[in-house]
Amino acid sequence: MPPLITLSIVSHGDADKIARLLQSILQHEPDTASRFQLILTDNLKDDLPDFDPAHWSSLHILRNERPLGFAENHNRAFSHARGEYFVILNPDLVFEQPLLERMLKSLHDRGADLIAPQIVDETGTVQDSYRPLPTPFELIQRRLPGYTFTPYLPDADGIARPDWIAGMFWLMRSETYRQLGGLDEKFFLYLEDVDFCSRARLRGMKIMVNTNAWVRHDAQRSSRRRLRYLYLHIKSALQFFLSPVYRQVRRL
Numbered sequence: 001m002p003p004l005i006t007l008s009i010v011s012h013g014d015a016d017k018i019a020r021l022l023q024s025i026l027q028h029e030p031d032t033a034s035r036f037q038l039i040l041t042d043n044l045k046d047d048l049p050d051f052d053p054a055h056w057s058s059l060h061i062l063r064n065e066r067p068l069g070f071a072e073n074h075n076r077a078f079s080h081a082r083g084e085y086f087v088i089l090n091p092d093l094v095f096e097q098p099l100l101e102r103m104l105k106s107l108h109d110r111g112a113d114l115i116a117p118q119i120v121d122e123t124g125t126v127q128d129s130y131r132p133l134p135t136p137f138e139l140i141q142r143r144l145p146g147y148t149f150t151p152y153l154p155d156a157d158g159i160a161r162p163d164w165i166a167g168m169f170w171l172m173r174s175e176t177y178r179q180l181g182g183l184d185e186k187f188f189l190y191l192e193d194v195d196f197c198s199r200a201r202l203r204g205m206k207i208m209v210n211t212n213a214w215v216r217h218d219a220q221r222s223s224r225r226r227l228r229y230l231y232l233h234i235k236s237a238l239q240f241f242l243s244p245v246y247r248q249v250r251r252l
Helices: 015-028 070-078 100-109 136-141 174-179 192-202 227-241 244-249
Strands: 005-011 036-042 058-063 085-089 114-120 169-173 207-217
Touching: 005 015, 005 070, 015 036, 036 070, 070 174, 085 174, 100 114, 100 169, 100 207, 136 227, 169 174, 192 207, 192 227, 192 244, 227 244
Parallel strands: 005 036, 005 085, 036 058, 114 207
Antiparallel strands: 085 169, 114 169
């Protein structure tokens, strides 16, 4: 039987976090984990150990000769994907409830093309993982003291419909990822998720968040602490705001 879901996770020296994430998946998805194809990308070439493949439909570890960007890593993982559905997960997530079957049900019941759960931190506080289409002013405003985000209000069934969802947890049909040509590799680390969601919306695809389901995430906010990441963030922002995709999606 082919795998139901392909899980793509990229490690940047995150062996311990990935071990914790995988254990949480096995704990909360014990009946379906054997139908998950697991693709781990070691972006540092030899940082990840050989995890036990016995719990999964199959397990592949891709070891890069040099560090690649978020988009290229997941595109390469997708070239090995055999699941009907494709899921992108950050390594610093922790499942605290059954999620994947629930998300699949929401995808089908609501006619979504891309869906995600609510993201919370260790205290249960909702993180701003889905937002309106960004503007140059809004990106600057987010770094100013006193900034707070206003989450989308979900409908009566707990479904929110944002302009874009951060690529820390995505679930979609593999065909959806294929139709969109994957992530745009000109973005090395930031705004590739905004671009992907914008291209999906331009095709009439539906992007949703099920706020009744949640996963824990330990945000690192690297671009606020390291100049290199800040530079990459600014570079990606310029690429997106000057792109035809941004000009077109603003009209929606």
